[in-house]
Structures are given as C-alpha cells and as structure tokens.
Amino acid sequence: MSRKREHEAEKENSERWLLTYSDLITLLMIFFVVLYSMSKVDAERFQAIAESLNKALGGGTPARIEMATSPVGPSLFQSGTPSSTTTVPGKGTDPSNTVNADQETDGENKYAGQGNTDAENMSIKGIKAKLDKFAADNGIQAKLVSSMEERGLVVSIQETLLFASGSAKIDLRAQEILQSISTVLASAPNQIRVEGHTDNLPIHTAQFPSNWELSVIRATNVVQILQHEGIAPGRLSAAGYGEYRPIASNDTSEGHDRNRRIDLIILRSKYDVTEPQQTPISAPLAPAMKATP
Structure with missing residues (x-):
C-alpha cells in the first residue's frame, strides 16, 4: 500500500509545472x-x-x-525617421541652401497629429498665405511677418506700422491695415489673442508709468479695432508683456524695432480647453402675477 501511495504522489507532483506554465x-x-x-x-x-x-x-x-x-x-x-531636406528653388545646390521639409510646408506637418484636424490646418495655412500676399503687395513684408508655431499662427506687426513711438493711438493708415487683416481673420472661428510687446527702453509718463501699461493699452486698442471690423468679441482677448518677451537682442536699434510689436495669435482649437469658458446668462425671471381677490 505504501508503494502505491508513493507512486500516486510522484504522479501528482510531476504535473504541477502545468500550473506555472x-x-x-x-x-x-x-x-x-x-x-x-x-x-x-x-x-x-x-x-x-x-x-x-x-x-x-x-x-x-x-x-x-x-x-x-x-x-x-x-x-x-x-518611430524616428531621418528628416528630409529640399533645395530652395533658385538658390542652387549648395548644402547651406537646403531647408527642412517641414519649413517648406510652413510647419504644417510639424504640428500635425497633436489634436489638430486637417481642415483646421488648411484653414490656418490659407490665412497665412493671404496675409503674406497682403504684406508683399503693400511692400511691408519686413514689418508684417507671419509664422507657424505650436500654439497656432503668429502674425507679428512692428510698432512703426501701427503706433508712433511711446504712443498707443492708432492712426488712419494703421486702421486700414488692421481692417484688411480682420477681413482675413474673420473667415476662421479660432480664438485670437492680441499681445503687446515693447523694448527695454524705460518709459514714465502720466499715461504710461511703465512699459506694462503701454503694451496692454496698445493690445486693447487693436482688439477694439478688430471688434469694430466684425470679429466676434468672444473670440478676442488682449495681453501685455511689456519688455519681457523679446524676440531679438535689445543691444541694437534693429533689435529694438523687432521687439516693439503687436502679435496676433490665431490659436489652434485644441487650446480652447485652456481658455475661460463662456457661461450662458440666464434669462431674467418674469415678474410674478398678482393674484386678484
């Protein structure tokens, strides 16, 4: 009997590997x-x-x-793939004249796949093309520059196109420029942020105690023009950064000119989640009816 039990125990133990497997x-x-x-x-x-x-x-x-x-x-x-380069037409085959393929397509491929639809990318690209043509037709392409960024299309307008030095008043010529720009921007539903920037030269006047006030009021005045030209106010916002967001060195006069600017940001729709949501205003309650005796 003991041999039989030992044999059965050995048989059971030999099949325990199936559980682990x-x-x-x-x-x-x-x-x-x-x-x-x-x-x-x-x-x-x-x-x-x-x-x-x-x-x-x-x-x-x-x-x-x-x-x-x-x-x-x-x-x-x-998956990583080598970035392709292409030669700029009319500049020969010099390796220094080659640019990344993303730059040839205005950065559209660079920001694809991040929650942006093809329709939105095409719309923003169309706005950029129209603004670039407007700048070229009026000979202001060096002062009105558009570029693609991760947050959207940035339209940078130098101070001299809109304001006199140290002033926030928009003259007639500047109003005509903003009117043409607003006609193009009205075609898309994207949020538009107007950012005011200055150089680091200090200002201290009764109206503008510092560059903060100057940059904010300039941005606000541009917002008012855009709204007056038909852009829905719910799409607009204004911000002032003073001298603290330069795009060039303030050590030269050319750098000062570039830093004194107004940036119009056509935000991609994915950034709507970071914008304050509009709260519907409830309708006023009707006056209560007075009971008649």
Whole structure:
C-alpha cells in the first residue's frame, strides 16, 4: 500500500509545472492586451486630458505630447525617421541652401497629429498665405511677418506700422491695415489673442508709468479695432508683456524695432480647453402675477 501511495504522489507532483506554465501564458496575454490598448489611444481625448491635468497642477503652458500616426490610428509610440531636406528653388545646390521639409510646408506637418484636424490646418495655412500676399503687395513684408508655431499662427506687426513711438493711438493708415487683416481673420472661428510687446527702453509718463501699461493699452486698442471690423468679441482677448518677451537682442536699434510689436495669435482649437469658458446668462425671471381677490 505504501508503494502505491508513493507512486500516486510522484504522479501528482510531476504535473504541477502545468500550473506555472498556464499562469505565465495568462500574464503574457494580459501584457500584450495592455500594449495593444495603449497603441490605440484617442489622440484628441488624450491631448485634452494631458492639458487639463497640466493646467490643474499649475502648469503655465499646456502640455505638449507628441503623437505619431499609424495605419491603425494615433499611437503613443513614435518611430524616428531621418528628416528630409529640399533645395530652395533658385538658390542652387549648395548644402547651406537646403531647408527642412517641414519649413517648406510652413510647419504644417510639424504640428500635425497633436489634436489638430486637417481642415483646421488648411484653414490656418490659407490665412497665412493671404496675409503674406497682403504684406508683399503693400511692400511691408519686413514689418508684417507671419509664422507657424505650436500654439497656432503668429502674425507679428512692428510698432512703426501701427503706433508712433511711446504712443498707443492708432492712426488712419494703421486702421486700414488692421481692417484688411480682420477681413482675413474673420473667415476662421479660432480664438485670437492680441499681445503687446515693447523694448527695454524705460518709459514714465502720466499715461504710461511703465512699459506694462503701454503694451496692454496698445493690445486693447487693436482688439477694439478688430471688434469694430466684425470679429466676434468672444473670440478676442488682449495681453501685455511689456519688455519681457523679446524676440531679438535689445543691444541694437534693429533689435529694438523687432521687439516693439503687436502679435496676433490665431490659436489652434485644441487650446480652447485652456481658455475661460463662456457661461450662458440666464434669462431674467418674469415678474410674478398678482393674484386678484
């Protein structure tokens, strides 16, 4: 009897490896299911969640998370490929004259796949083309410059096109320029932020105690012109940065000229989540009817 029991015990122990094997197969299956689910994240929802979390945690700017596209949809895993270059027409084959392919397409490919639709990219690209043509036709392409950034289209207007030095008054010629710009901007529903910038030369007058006031009032005056020309006020906002967001060195007069500017930012729609939401105003209550005796 004892030999029979020992034989049965040995038989049972020899099959215990199947439990370990089945557990391992189950874990592998769960691991690949998780990987598959991560590779099919909804890009727009994921970007919105990331930006909301960043804002809630005190981040100054929305989080930027690169999303790569694949045949099955957006993926968190981005494959690296060598950036292609192209030669600028009319500049020969000198390697110094080659530019990145992203620059040839005005940066559209650079910011694709980050929650931006093709329709919005085409709309912003069309606005840029119209403004560039307007600047070239009027010979002001050096003072009215548009560029693509991650946040949207930035239209930078130098001070001399809009204001006299140390002034926030918009003259007739400046109003005509802003009128033409507003006609182009009215075609898109995007939010528009007007930013005022100055150089680092101090100002201290009764109207403008510092560059802060000068930059803010200039931006506000531009907003009023855009609103007067038909852009919905709910799309507009104004900000003043004074001398603290330069784009060139303040050590030269050319740098001063570049830093004294008004920037019109046509924000991409994904940044709507960081803008204050409009709260509908409830209708006033009707007066209560007085009961007749």
